[in-house]
Amino acid sequence: MSYLLDTSTFLWWIDEYGRLPSNVLNTLVDPENRLYLSIASVWEMQIKSQIGKLKLPGTLPDIIERQINENNLLMLRIELAHVFALARLPDAHKDPFDRIIIAQAIIEDLTLISSDSRFASYPVRRLWT
Numbered sequence: 001m002s003y004l005l006d007t008s009t010f011l012w013w014i015d016e017y018g019r020l021p022s023n024v025l026n027t028l029v030d031p032e033n034r035l036y037l038s039i040a041s042v043w044e045m046q047i048k049s050q051i052g053k054l055k056l057p058g059t060l061p062d063i064i065e066r067q068i069n070e071n072n073l074l075m076l077r078i079e080l081a082h083v084f085a086l087a088r089l090p091d092a093h094k095d096p097f098d099r100i101i102i103a104q105a106i107i108e109d110l111t112l113i114s115s116d117s118r119f120a121s122y123p124v125r126r127l128w129t
Helices: 007-015 022-029 039-050 060-071 080-088 096-107 117-121
Strands: 002-005 034-038 074-076 111-113
Touching (some): 002 007, 002 096, 034 039, 034 060, 034 096, 039 074, 039 096, 060 074, 096 111, 096 117
Parallel strands (some): 002 034
């Protein structure tokens, strides 16, 4: 299966994996699964680390490169179709990073891995909410 990690899931996976339920950990380590991280998540982490709202366990480029190499993490670019899909989403959640990640999961037919219960307001397949 193919999964899109939300930003929090990615951060917990790389630094606080004990916060992840066992079914999520099993999904993340299963070599049969394709794991994606949105460029929107990288953008969010970069902004938050620069303004002091996020402490990363290393530099962001090193973290991303390591996950790509060690865990075959795939980067999901933001495409026009993802942006245009925002117009069809309910207005249940104001966070622009989360909204584009939700749109990407829908358009790309990916299961979103997230603990954010607000995602239940959207027509997206989820694991762990």
